[in-house]
Amino acid sequence: MPLVLTVLPLFGSGFVPTDSMPVWLQWFAQYQPFTPFIETTRGLLLGTPLGWNPVFAIGWCVVIVAVSYVWSRALYERKSVH
Numbered sequence: 001m002p003l004v005l006t007v008l009p010l011f012g013s014g015f016v017p018t019d020s021m022p023v024w025l026q027w028f029a030q031y032q033p034f035t036p037f038i039e040t041t042r043g044l045l046l047g048t049p050l051g052w053n054p055v056f057a058i059g060w061c062v063v064i065v066a067v068s069y070v071w072s073r074a075l076y077e078r079k080s081v082h
Helices: 002-011 023-031 034-046 053-081
Strands: none
Touching: 002 023, 002 034, 023 034, 034 053
16 A cells, blocks of 8 residues: 555656646546645745645545544454454
8 A cells, every 4th residue: 555655646746747747647646645735835835826735635634544544443343353
């Protein structure tokens, strides 16, 4: 699972603008978890408008934490029964 999180920033807007990507990759790059983090950080450092990026970044954090909690709880319950 950590490999997926390591590769995701490469398909985001961290290295190239999403407008220069192929259409199928643009859609993925715009809606994957790391793009809002990258755009928020870029906006804060360069002083450009942030838009909804901080909200989406926090939303992704909440979703990732919730899914991780449910998954780890299920694994713990499965291991503790045996």
